[in-house]
Amino acid sequence: MAKFLDLATAVAEMVHDGDVLALEGFTHLIPFAAGHEIIRQKRRNLTLIRMTPDLIYDQMIGMGCASKLVFSWGGNPGVGSTHRIRDAVENQWPQPLALEEHSHAAMANAYEAGAANLPFAMLRGYIGVDLPKVNPQIRKIACPYTGEELATVPAIRPDVGIVHALRADREGNVLLEGITGCQKEVVLASRRTIVTVEEIVDDLRAPSPNSVILPSWTIGAVVAVPGGAHPSYAHGYYKRDNSFYIAWDKISRERESFLAWMEENVMRKGPEAFAAHAGKRAAS
Amino acid sequence: MSLAFTPNEMMTIAAARALRNEDVCFVGIGAPSAACNLARMTHAPDITLIYESGTIATKPNVLPLSIGDGELCDTALTTVPVPEMFRYWLQGGRITVGFLGGAQIDRFANLNTTVVGDYHKPKVRLPGGGGAPEIATNCREIFIIMAMGKRAFIDTLPFITSMGHGVTGRERRALGVKSLGPTRLITDLCLFEPDPETKEMTVVSIHPGVTREQILENCGWTPAFAAEAIETRAPDAIELEVLRDIQARTKAAHGG
Numbered sequence: 087m088a089k090f091l092d093l094a095t096a097v098a099e100m101v102h103d104g105d106v107l108a109l110e111g112f113t114h115l116i117p118f119a120a121g122h123e124i125i126r127q128k129r130r131n132l133t134l135i136r137m138t139p140d141l142i143y144d145q146m147i148g149m150g151c152a153s154k155l156v157f158s159w160g161g162n163p164g165v166g167s168t169h170r171i172r173d174a175v176e177n178q179w180p181q182p183l184a185l186e187e188h189s190h191a192a193m194a195n196a197y198e199a200g201a202a203n204l205p206f207a208m209l210r211g212y213i214g215v216d217l218p219k220v221n222p223q224i225r226k227i228a229c230p231y232t233g234e235e236l237a238t239v240p241a242i243r244p245d246v247g248i249v250h251a252l253r254a255d256r257e258g259n260v261l262l263e264g265i266t267g268c269q270k271e272v273v274l275a276s277r278r279t280i281v282t283v284e285e286i287v288d289d290l291r292a293p294s295p296n297s298v299i300l301p302s303w304t305i306g307a308v309v310a311v312p313g314g315a316h317p318s319y320a321h322g323y324y325k326r327d328n329s330f331y332i333a334w335d336k337i338s339r340e341r342e343s344f345l346a347w348m349e350e351n352v353m354r355k356g357p358e359a360f361a362a363h364a365g366k367r368a369a370s
Numbered sequence: 371m372s373l374a375f376t377p378n379e380m381m382t383i384a385a386a387r388a389l390r391n392e393d394v395c396f397v398g399i400g401a402p403s404a405a406c407n408l409a410r411m412t413h414a415p416d417i418t419l420i421y422e423s424g425t426i427a428t429k430p431n432v433l434p435l436s437i438g439d440g441e442l443c444d445t446a447l448t449t450v451p452v453p454e455m456f457r458y459w460l461q462g463g464r465i466t467v468g469f470l471g472g473a474q475i476d477r478f479a480n481l482n483t484t485v486v487g488d489y490h491k492p493k494v495r496l497p498g499g500g501g502a503p504e505i506a507t508n509c510r511e512i513f514i515i516m517a518m519g520k521r522a523f524i525d526t527l528p529f530i531t532s533m534g535h536g537v538t539g540r541e542r543r544a545l546g547v548k549s550l551g552p553t554r555l556i557t558d559l560c561l562f563e564p565d566p567e568t569k570e571m572t573v574v575s576i577h578p579g580v581t582r583e584q585i586l587e588n589c590g591w592t593p594a595f596a597a598e599a600i601e602t603r604a605p606d607a608i609e610l611e612v613l614r615d616i617q618a619r620t621k622a623a624h625g626g
Contacts, residue, residue: 112424114438161497210461214545268452
C-alpha cells in the first residue's frame with residue numbers, strides 16, 4: 087500500500103544521489119513541486135529521464151542535480167530553447183551533461199517495455215536518420231517471421247518514477263484524466279514511485295469504469311500538493327500557465343537571473359507555495 | 371481589389387489549402403498547427419487533427435502553445451495515452467498527412483532539428499526529433515512548412531533528424547519505406563514539390579510579388595524551377611479574416 091508522506095520526507099526516503107529518475111507528464115500534470123523538492127535537497131549526479139525535458143528539467147539541470155539526460159525533445163514548448171539545458175550541453179555549466187537521445191516513439195515504447203517487464207522495446211522507426219549513429223543504445227532486430235528489420239531500444243526501468251495525478255482516495259488509489267502521457271507506464275516501470283496529487287478525497291469519483299487509476303499497491307508514496315503541477319496544468323483543476331512558459335525564456339536566458347529566480351522561488355519556499363496556483367476541483 | 375498580406379500569412383494560407391477535408395493529419399506545433407486549424411475553420415471542416423499528446427479529432431478554438439494544451443484535450447473526440455498514439459495510430463498506419471516544421475532542410479527535404487555543428491560538441495543544441503523521425507516514415511505523405519532563409523535552407527545538413535527523400539533522393543525505396551515522404555514544402559516565398567524522378571524539391575508555384583531572385587537569395591542551394599511554375603493564388607478575404615481572428619484569440623488566451 088502507498089504511504090501518505092509529506093513531500094520532503096518522500097524525496098528524502100526515495101531519491102538518492104546517483105539514482106535514475108523519471109519525472110513524467112506530457113505537457114499536462116508535470117510534477118514541478120517534486121522537482122523543486124529534489125533541487126532543495128541538493129541531490130547530485132542523477133540520471134534524468136523524460137520525453138520532453140522542458141522547464142522542470144531546465145531548472146534541475148541548471149541547479150546541478152544531473153549528470154545525464156535521457157530524452158527525445160528538449161525545449162520550452164512553443165516558446166524556444168531550454169537555455170539551462172543548452173548551457174550545460176554547450177558550455178558544461180554548471181557541470182557537464184551526458185545525453186542519451188531518442189525519438190518520442192522509442193521512449194514511449196521503452197516505458198511500455200519497462201512496465202511490461204520486457205528487456206527491450208521494438209518499433210518501426212529511426213529509418214534513414216542519424217540518431218542511431220550517435221546513440222549506440224539504438225539497435226536493430228530482424229522479425230523472426232518476416233525478416234523485416236525493426237529498431238530496438240532498452241526498456242526504461244527507473245530507480246524512481248515521479249508523476250503528478252489529479253486525486254487519491256484515503257487508501258492511496260490514484261486517478262488521472264485528460265492527457266495521461268506515459269505516466270501509467272512510468273509508475274509500473276519504476277522500482278520506487280512518488281505520486282503527488284491535487285487532493286486526497288473520500289471517493290475518487292472516477293468518471294468511467296475505464297478511468298486511468300493506479301491502485302495503491304503500485305505506488306510507494308502519495309503526497310498531497312495542491313497546485314503541484316504549476317505552471318503546467320491539472321485537467322479540471324487549473325489551466326496551463328502559458329504566460330509563465332513565455333516569461334521563463336527571459337528568466338532562464340542568463341545564469342544570474344536564473345539563479346536569482348531559483349533562490350527566491352524554490353530554495354526559500356516549500357511545496358505549500360504551489361497552493362496559490364491550485365484551482366477548485368472540477369466536480370464535487 | 372488585392373488585399374495586403376504578409377509573407378507569413380501567405381505561407382500559412384497556402385499550407386492550409388494543401389489539406390483535404392478527408393485527411394487524418396498528425397499536427398506539429400507552431401506553424402503546422404496554425405495551418406491545420408485554418409484548414410479546419412475554412413474549407414476542411416471535417417479534417418481529423420491529431421496531436422502527439424494523444425488528442426484525436428481535436429477542434430481547438432485557439433492555437434495551442436504546446437503540443438498538450440488543455441484546449442486540445444477539452445475539444446477532442448478522445449484522448450489516448452502517448453504510447454498508444456505512437457504505436458496504434460502513427461505506426462498503425464492511420465495517418466494520411468504528417469505536417470512538420472523544422473530548423474533546417476536540404477534539397478531532398480530531409481530535416482534537422484537536432485544540432486548545428488558536431489553532435490558531441492554542438493555550436494547550437496536544438497530541441498531534437500520528438501515525434502518527427504517516425505512521423506516522417508509512418509504517415510502516407512508529409513507536408514513541411516518553413517520560412518526560407520540561408521540558415522534554414524542549406525546545402526548539406528549537419529544532422530538528419532528525420533528523413534525526407536534521403537541524401538541522394540533514393541533512400542526511401544532502398545530502405546523499404548513505402549510511404550511517399552515529403553510531397554509538399556510550403557514556404558513564405560514559394561511552394562516546392564519533389565521532382566517525380568529525382569525527388570529534388572522543385573519550385574512549382576511562386577507567391578504573388580515574389581521574384582525568382584528572392585528565392586535564390588534565400589536558399590542555400592540553387593533550387594530547380596518547374597518549367598510550368600505558376601503564381602500562387604493570393605489569400606482571399608475569408609482566409610485572411612479567419613487566420614487573423616485565430617491569431618488574435620490565441621494571443622489574448624496565452625497572455626504573452
